[in-house]
Amino acid sequence: MANAATVATTQGAPQEANASVTDWIAVAAGSLGALLATLDISITNSALPQIQGQIGASGTEGTWIATGYLMSEIVMIPLAAWLTRVFGLRRFLMGTAMAFTLFSFFCGMSSSLTGMILARVGQGFAGGAMIPTAQTIIGTRLPRHQMAIGMSMFGLTVLLGPLMGPVLGGWLTENASWRWCFFLNLPISLALIALLWTGIRPEKADLQQFIKADWIGILGLALGLSSLTVILEEGQREHWFESSLIVGLSLLMLLGFILIAIGQFTARQPIIKLSLMRNPRYASVILIVSTVGAAIYGISYLLPQFLNSIAGYNAQQSGAIMLLSGVPAFMMMPILPRLMQRYDSRWLVGTGLVLFVISCMMSLNLTVDSVGHDFDASQLVRGFAQILAMMPLNQITMAAVLPHEKGEAAGLYNMSRNIGGSIGLALTGVLIDRRSSYHDAMIRESLTANSTLGQDHMAAQTASFMSQGGDQALAQLQTVGQLSRDIALQASVMTFTDCFYLLGIALALCIPLALLLKKPTLALSPAR
The missing domain is CATH 1.20.1250.20 (MFS general substrate transporter like domains)
Structure with missing residues (x-):
């Protein structure tokens, strides 16, 4: 009935x-x-x-x-x-x-x-x-x-x-x-x-x-967001708070955010409508899109770095591997609108996040011999993940707010995606720096002069270098140098694996938020 x-x-x-x-x-x-x-x-x-x-x-x-x-x-x-x-x-x-x-x-x-x-x-x-x-x-x-x-x-x-x-x-x-x-x-x-x-x-x-604009909020926005972007982009290179530039920008960022907060209470129409975050559905969208933005930007940095430093690819070769994740977008373009109209957005976004997690976990078995085609499957899975997670979110953003709030909602949504991307890049840079040093130190600590395997490896390498010409002393120096490069290479591979793993965990934590989303109410298509 x-x-x-x-x-x-x-x-x-x-x-x-x-x-x-x-x-x-x-x-x-x-x-x-x-x-x-x-x-x-x-x-x-x-x-x-x-x-x-x-x-x-x-x-x-x-x-x-x-x-x-x-x-x-x-x-x-x-x-x-x-x-x-x-x-x-x-x-x-x-x-x-x-x-x-x-x-x-x-x-x-x-x-x-x-x-x-x-x-x-x-x-x-x-x-x-x-x-x-x-x-x-x-x-x-x-x-x-x-x-x-x-x-x-x-x-x-x-x-x-x-x-x-x-x-x-x-x-x-x-x-x-x-x-x-x-x-x-x-x-x-x-x-x-x-x-x-x-x-x-x-x-x-x-x-x-x-x-009658919220000029206090506009000033705070200019100071806060521009300073935050520079801090995230330059912090790792400047050694974070060891740099007077980063300390000064952090103070400007804090001042900017204080001004934005003041504008929320004093302006008739704040420049950033943070009250939208009281809507749990919209807030869930913002948290998910920030995390997905961090993952997309983080992987767009990680993958070319791995292909360049480990596999020896140039920029054009790395770009071809990166473009694989765009193939599913073209494949799904004709059917995606129907999927979004027929199926609950929670399931589409949740499926996209699960696939994103899987794509990250597919990159946990990297070795120094990994090359571009080892990422083909994970890139294709990631392409389906991105389009299934992001497309419904674009629509839900507009459906979760009132018509007169659509402009502010779109601005906050896109700002959050970009800030999430900047945070993802910054954290990836920090992780690569810290974990590379950690893994390098741990590998060196595990190598001892009493290791039979280590001694055999060193002897074989020394003999190999001597056969190419040169005395034993030079061959031993070359062997030590080669071992140091091998250790650094292994440490880098382990670091890239750590980064993919942590990005996967961050995305997995967003899956429960998809349950707070709701499929927008859509009218039936008119008869043709």
């Missing part, structure tokens, strides 16, 4: 109309903008050595080319909802798209480190606006029964951007010039501007929103 009543009620309910062509143009514009912004996070990674050589920057200075982009992007993401209300969505997005084009041109023309960093900061600030606004466009322009398609498009761009960046950057650097990592954005940005003009209706600016 209950089922019959439900069917009758559903049949009697008015059905939502499909999205118009203009709506889909707006969604395409938002997704293209998000792809540009996420692609440029990592497109310079493979080209950094060439860029540093051309602009006269050292290895440490060159890291600011990536850090400057991340720092400004993460500040802009939560500001996007407010600036959209101030200027109107079309005016704001077209302005940021033009700024992104201009700063991309300046990046490509840069001949000094200062000019490059300033251009990257501007590029990141403009790009940061494109990520949450894409999610907002989808959440406000598509009817509920087509929301899954739009969110799948958005999620696909966010996943593929960081994966494609190093590969595309490496190819352009090898076959053209590193400057094309930035000039490539120019025609794409022009296409984006045309789509924005066509797909988004003009809105009146509301300058009262600018005057």
